[in-house]
Amino acid sequence: MDKRSRIYSDRPYVATRKSCVLLIFLPSNHSEHLSRRLFHQTFRPDSAVKFRPVQMTRAREMIVNLIDDPRHCHAHFATFSCSVVMSVVYDYQPKARDDPLVRTAENAVALGFLR
Template identity: 65%
Template sequence: MVTSVDGRLALLAVLPLSFVVVNALKPFLRKGQHKLPFPPGPIPLPLLGNILSIDTKQPWLTYTQWGAAYGDLIFARILDQEVVVINSQHVAQALMDKRSRIYADRPYLATVEPFGWSYSMAFARYSDEWRLSRRIVHQTFRPDSALKFRPMQIRRAREMIVNLIDDPQHYHAHFATFSSSVTMSVVYDYEIVARDDPLVHLVINAMDIGVVMMTPERAMILKMFPFLLNLPDWCPGSSIKRDARISTNLSKEMVNVPFDYVKQHMVRIYSSRHC
């Protein structure tokens, strides 16, 4: 993963010079720009910003601590990227839902395309295609429409409870199986095995290596040093390139395997009705 030793060595090797160049140019690039004041937040360090204060594996814990000190809207700087953190459901709904035309766009994440997640609505930029996808999702999952999924959710919840009673040590895996099974049932009408389902494992593996890189804290490395994707596999710092390749392959499987299942399932249904 990107936090490996060779990744850190490559980062440290080019970090000082890159920061000096980028930050030296900033005053000239921003000259004449007038901005409204940012929300409150921790004081950033020169060049580094607040990156050293953030738990990159669990950044939400850091943001929760900052929220107690600075409020529901926080400003931070991660290297050269300015970030506003929304720290409450109320503010998130006010900005992202009620004012979605202004704030619904996604930030650029340098890891989305290399890691094979550019197809995902969750990371798509605001566009006509995104608006169409959002409308379809709202039509399908609005409260009155989602009632038809309740029996399936209850059945999956009961399976999860049985798994928790039988094997409480692996509760995290049971929760992951439950959430994946509900999604797979709704989207693909796929009936999973209560434990060790191959498609659930595929989804979990794809998300474990891919989604963790879809955060500003992790994506910043590729934004600052995109050449890491072109390093030879034997070179220090190439672990992020290998992870991107693995993630892309798993992401393609995660999309194609259940889609192929649906096509085969539809063929079987059609054949059974026309025998």
């Protein structure tokens, strides 16, 4: 096993719908190691500090939305979390309210929880 560990070190292939593969189950190769390294460099706790300005901006928008329309607090929290992710991952700056892409992402998440 020691001499052949490279042959047997692949992780099992697990795919979701339409061949979307989870990162942790990719076969062991150079691109997988690079992807994992980039992921850990970006999302480890120490590097999350650089996302704080985006989080603070979105949090201020959420507070204004809560003050203006407290009845829809659930929607404001969902918009906050979705807009932070979209800002960090896609560098997309959604509107503070009723952004069509944020609404699309929220609908997609809701559909995923129904199954």
